[in-house]
Amino acid sequence: MLHQVKKSKKKTDDRKNFIMPVYGSRDLEEPIPKYSMPEGSIDPRHAYALVKDELMLDGNSRLNLATFVTTWMEDEARQLMTDTFDKNMIDKDEYPQTAELEDRCVHILSDLYNVPDESEACGCSTTGSSEAAMLCGMALKWKWRDRMKDKGKATDKPNLIISTSVQVCWEKFCRYWEVEPRFVPVSDGHYSMKTADVIKACDENTIGVVAILGTTHTGEFEPVEKYNDALEKFNSETGYEIPLHVDAASGGFIAPFLTPKLKWDFRLKWVKSINVSGHKYGLVYPGVGWAIWRNTEELPEDLVFRVNYLGGEMPTFALNFSRPGNQIVAQYYNFIRLGREGYTRILQSCMDTANFIKESLEETNVFQSLIPKLHMPLITFRIKKDIKVDFDVFQISEMLRHRGWLVPAYTMPENCEDDEVLRIVIKEGMSMDMAHLLMKDMKRILQKFEEEPDKLKSTKGTLKQC
Numbered sequence: 173m174l175h176q177v178k179k180s181k182k183k184t185d186d187r188k189n190f191i192m193p194v195y196g197s198r199d200l201e202e203p204i205p206k207y208s209m210p211e212g213s214i215d216p217r218h219a220y221a222l223v224k225d226e227l228m229l230d231g232n233s234r235l236n237l238a239t240f241v242t243t244w245m246e247d248e249a250r251q252l253m254t255d256t257f258d259k260n261m262i263d264k265d266e267y268p269q270t271a272e273l274e275d276r277c278v279h280i281l282s283d284l285y286n287v288p289d290e291s292e293a294c295g296c297s298t299t300g301s302s303e304a305a306m307l308c309g310m311a312l313k314w315k316w317r318d319r320m321k322d323k324g325k326a327t328d329k330p331n332l333i334i335s336t337s338v339q340v341c342w343e344k345f346c347r348y349w350e351v352e353p354r355f356v357p358v359s360d361g362h363y364s365m366k367t368a369d370v371i372k373a374c375d376e377n378t379i380g381v382v383a384i385l386g387t388t389h390t391g392e393f394e395p396v397e398k399y400n401d402a403l404e405k406f407n408s409e410t411g412y413e414i415p416l417h418v419d420a421a422s423g424g425f426i427a428p429f430l431t432p433k434l435k436w437d438f439r440l441k442w443v444k445s446i447n448v449s450g451h452k453y454g455l456v457y458p459g460v461g462w463a464i465w466r467n468t469e470e471l472p473e474d475l476v477f478r479v480n481y482l483g484g485e486m487p488t489f490a491l492n493f494s495r496p497g498n499q500i501v502a503q504y505y506n507f508i509r510l511g512r513e514g515y516t517r518i519l520q521s522c523m524d525t526a527n528f529i530k531e532s533l534e535e536t537n538v539f540q541s542l543i544p545k546l547h548m549p550l551i552t553f554r555i556k557k558d559i560k561v562d563f564d565v566f567q568i569s570e571m572l573r574h575r576g577w578l579v580p581a582y583t584m585p586e587n588c589e590d591d592e593v594l595r596i597v598i599k600e601g602m603s604m605d606m607a608h609l610l611m612k613d614m615k616r617i618l619q620k621f622e623e624e625p626d627k628l629k630s631t632k633g634t635l636k637q638c
Contacts, residue, residue, distance in 0.1 A: 259497040260495070325376070393436065418447075523598075577610060581594050
């Protein structure tokens with residue numbers, strides 16, 4: 173996020189530019205500037221107290237039902253993360269065991285996603301699934317460019333097939349790497365790309381098709397197998413080699429455990445790469461993501477830098493350099509701590525809670541879910557179109573915030589922007605007991621609107637990509 177801070181220049185407003193301590197201590201008798209470096213030092217306890225006081229105004233992360241990001245981990249995992257904050261994961265020569273854990277995680281994910289040959293496991297950790305998407309997008313572009321050069325054709329007009337409900341990172345990728353985004357529209361009641369529309373948008377300049385396993389707006393799994401089968405037919409007829417990339421940021425840690433027979437991964441011929449977020453349903457605090465390729469052939473060698481740094485040569489493919497290794501350690505902890513049984517149990521519990529909330533919302537006769545069956549622990553719902561009420565979803569969101577619940581209200585993407593919806597994401601820290609409390613508050617709010625509709629005003633907002 174970009175920040176532009178405007179200091180007040182009025183003498184009477186000086187207090188707006190300073191922190192005014194109230195602690196009984198000699199070194200806090202003077203105000204502390206907010207926007208410039210203080211001249212002197214203060215006791216670490218007082219600095220801690222000042223910062224902690226400001227952070228009290230943040231929302232409670234456990235009640236944040238807007239974000240997919242993990243907000244709870246076991247004490248043992250937290251301790252491991254604290255122990256390894258100081259390890260720079262890029263320094264593989266100094267921290268070889270952290271590098272080894274990263275490599276093990278890549279192999280575990282490759283196995284989870286059914287790579288044809290385990291010895292060809294290929295991938296890397298990232299700061300999140302957005303960076304992983306960028307890296308996979310670059311590999312798609314480079315591979316397409318090589319194919320076009322082999323045919324003696326121009327390489328100046330690449331395009332990428334993406335849904336209008338795609339996460340914003342893909343729009344960023346297209347803008348930053350000069351790729352034409354070809355948006356396939358969604359529609360009311362059909363919130364994923366139609367297979368025929370996907371194929372219609374493809375041509376010889378298409379670097380790939382992005383299929384979403386867990387859309388931002390509704391949590392739906394797009395029909396990856398249908399896209400694959402259609403591309404198989406299209407590629408055989410045209411001689412093209414248009415691949416599939418699966419954006420499994422949210423669903424990549426759900427489908428293998430709750431719908432293991434669903435074919436969306438490397439079991440499908442044209443799926444060449446997958447991005448997934450470890451800090452979503454991988455159950456790790458932010459930020460860690462993973463980029464996994466079908467095999468080493470799908471990651472062009474000229475994208476990999478071999479850096480002679482800090483004691484040894486190392487291959488690296490990333491948009492940044494230094495970052496802590498503790499998220500990788502925490503990811504590996506989860507893998508060996510939970511195993512398939514543990515992940516299945518936790519995610520099924522999240523689904524049970526989500527289904528309870530969905531059913532409870534529909535029982536109010538005020539709300540309806542946008543999709544009949546949940547694919548992941550996410551409920552997107554709106555006020556029923558066949559009833560007349562004196563409030564909207566933005567008022568509901570604001571009233572829930574008064575009780576501490578952070579539930580976003582927003583409009584759906586192009587072609588269904590008339591739909592104003594609320595979205596609830598269930599994570600491990602959201603217990604069934606908390607779900608009951610949420611529904612009690614929701615029913616209390618509906619009762620309040622019924623009794624005092626004129627006293628409550630609406631403020632419309634937009635969805636933040638999380």
